[in-house]
Amino acid sequence: MNKKYYIIVILAILVTTLSQTVSFIGGEHKLYQTVQDKCAKCHGDIKNQLSASAIHSSYSCIFCHRKSTTNHTNTKPVCQDCHEVLLNDTLEAHGDFAVLGSEGCIACHTTYNVVINYSRPAYIDYDITNSSGEWIITNFTTIGTLNLSYNTQRDGGNHDLSENTSCRDCHRDIFDAVSIGGHAIVIGKDGRQASTHNTGNYTTLKAWCLSCHNGSDPKFPTKQHSARKTTCDECHEAYGGSHPYNLYASIKTVPHLYRSLVCIACKSTGWPAPNATMHFRVHQEPYFDVTTW
Numbered sequence: 031m032n033k034k035y036y037i038i039v040i041l042a043i044l045v046t047t048l049s050q051t052v053s054f055i056g057g058e059h060k061l062y063q064t065v066q067d068k069c070a071k072c073h074g075d076i077k078n079q080l081s082a083s084a085i086h087s088s089y090s091c092i093f094c095h096r097k098s099t100t101n102h103t104n105t106k107p108v109c110q111d112c113h114e115v116l117l118n119d120t121l122e123a124h125g126d127f128a129v130l131g132s133e134g135c136i137a138c139h140t141t142y143n144v145v146i147n148y149s150r151p152a153y154i155d156y157d158i159t160n161s162s163g164e165w166i167i168t169n170f171t172t173i174g175t176l177n178l179s180y181n182t183q184r185d186g187g188n189h190d191l192s193e194n195t196s197c198r199d200c201h202r203d204i205f206d207a208v209s210i211g212g213h214a215i216v217i218g219k220d221g222r223q224a225s226t227h228n229t230g231n232y233t234t235l236k237a238w239c240l241s242c243h244n245g246s247d248p249k250f251p252t253k254q255h256s257a258r259k260t261t262c263d264e265c266h267e268a269y270g271g272s273h274p275y276n277l278y279a280s281i282k283t284v285p286h287l288y289r290s291l292v293c294i295a296c297k298s299t300g301w302p303a304p305n306a307t308m309h310f311r312v313h314q315e316p317y318f319d320v321t322t323w
């Protein structure tokens with residue numbers, strides 16, 4: 031029943047042009063001015079990436095790659111040697127990146143290519159019953175499987191860093207869902223986007239994403255580095271809200287990653303109030319579509 035993601039970081043092929051060294055031996059004499067020049071003779075591609083990078087571009091190679099004390103090479107650092115970044119908070123959306131070490135950081139902070147394969151059920155299906163004034167969710171089930179793959183087609187390198195990460199690079203499915211009214215577009219009873227969550231109130235869609243997936247929301251005790259796992263009900267309760275007919279108690283029986291669609295399915299079909307039992311079938315992201323009967 032759970033959704034699965036696979037992330038594959040495609041390592042760009044490191045082109046070490048040893049011929050450049052040969053030309054040094056056979057060609058004109060040239061004195062290297064700095065250690066950096068030496069490294070660049072063979073690792074010119076990396077020097078170019080570093081020069082183009084928004085971050086670290088003023089640092090020399092050996093600022094990060096110290097000379098090894100045990101052998102004749104330069105060491106390979108990890109990002110965390112210098113940056114105390116923790117990805118292991120239980121509410122961190124990208125906790126699974128922690129085991130990837132620097133590769134995890136690079137997947138978000140560089141223009142290295144990333145391929146994401148994900149699978150999720152095609153539909154979720156459930157009933158909402160008005161049982162003596164309480165709304166109870168029953169018969170929750172999933173139907174079929176969607177297999178989606180997305181190649182970000184980034185062609186940069188692992189030394190070309192940016193502080194400003196792009197959610198869309200990896201979550202194109204969610205952005206596609208948003209463009210057709212899915213994921214978290216909250217439609218009010220008046221048929222317009224509910225004011226608090228209106229995409230139009232944010233300068234970028236990423237800022238809108240982070241209004242709900244806010245890693246430093248003062249209503250929650252812990253902070254997250256990149257984005258926070260969230261649910262509609264949990265956040266509304268934290269902000270002191272409640273839902274009529276005690277729906278929040280019942281929605282907690284719906285597994286994580288499906289709850290928001292239960293909320294959105296209702297909000298996008300005119301906020302119907304079930305008299306007896308209503309049946310919902312919701313096509314999952316990115317093909318948002320709701321049928322009720």
Ligand code: HEC
Nearest residue numbers: 044046051065068069070071072073091092095104105106
């Ligand atoms: C004569 C050419 C040459 C020069 C000069 C050179 N390198 Fe390399 N370097 C290589 C080659 C070849 C490799 C192995 C390629 C590979 O791993 O894909 C390598 C690998 C590396 C690695 C990876 C080591 C690992 O553990 O995977 C680092 C880091 C590195 N070089 C840093 C440097 C730095 C810093 C300098 C300058 C002080 C430098 N190199 C100068 C040719 C050179």
Ligand code: HEC
Nearest residue numbers: 044069073076077080086089090091094106107108109132
């Ligand atoms: C701000 C720190 C930093 C600077 C500056 C830096 N590197 Fe790196 N470099 C790294 C890290 C971190 C890795 C390990 C990446 C990984 O684990 O995938 C790395 C990996 C490498 C590798 C291994 C092959 C690869 O592409 O993964 C080579 C070679 C390399 N660096 C060469 C250089 C050269 C040459 C320079 C200077 C032009 C340089 N680096 C400057 C941090 C740095």
Ligand code: HEC
Nearest residue numbers: 085086093094107108109111112113132135136139192193
């Ligand atoms: C040898 C130490 C060192 C290593 C290794 C290193 N960095 Fe940095 N990094 C720095 C320094 C120093 C700064 C500049 C800090 C500043 O200006 O606030 C910086 C800046 C940054 C910034 C911008 C932060 C800001 O607040 O503007 C990001 C993002 C970043 N590094 C990510 C990484 C990533 C990802 C890696 C691994 C691929 C890495 N760094 C490896 C030392 C390092």
Ligand code: HEC
Nearest residue numbers: 109110113115124127131134135138139193194195255256
């Ligand atoms: C899932 C994506 C993601 C991963 C993985 C990730 N970051 Fe970040 N990082 C972000 C976001 C988002 C920000 C906030 C800036 C922005 O909005 O793009 C950020 C900000 C930063 C900053 C500057 C602000 C600060 O918190 O100091 C540094 C430095 C940084 N990251 C380093 C790292 C390092 C090192 C790793 C690996 C341990 C890492 N990041 C892993 C998404 C990520």
Ligand code: HEC
Nearest residue numbers: 035037123126137138144196197200239243257258259260
């Ligand atoms: C490098 C690719 C990458 C980038 C960039 C990225 N994500 Fe993710 N994100 C993933 C993957 C892969 C997962 C699934 C992780 C897992 O299964 O643990 C994920 C999961 C999530 C989740 C679900 C967490 C949960 O279990 O409830 C949220 C929310 C999320 N990302 C938001 C964001 C936001 C917001 C941004 C931009 C700041 C962003 N992501 C940037 C790859 C990425």
Ligand code: HEC
Nearest residue numbers: 214216224225226241242260261262265269271290293294
């Ligand atoms: C970051 C926490 C947070 C998350 C996550 C969140 N909300 Fe909200 N929401 C708020 C706040 C704060 C308000 C404004 C105060 C209020 O009306 O309770 C609000 C307002 C609303 C309103 C009333 C809108 C208006 O402007 O009158 C609706 C409906 C709503 N949210 C539905 C949802 C749905 C559906 C989800 C899940 C897809 C969701 N919210 C996720 C915090 C959140």
Ligand code: HEC
Nearest residue numbers: 197201204214227238239242260261262286287288289290
């Ligand atoms: C109105 C609040 C809200 C906004 C805005 C929002 N999300 Fe979400 N998002 C949620 C909630 C709530 C969940 C999951 C809760 C659940 O269903 O259990 C979620 C789940 C996710 C997931 C996991 C989905 C899955 O099926 O695996 C990702 C990835 C994600 N969001 C990314 C984004 C991105 C990217 C944006 C911006 C384009 C965004 N979110 C905007 C509330 C929001």
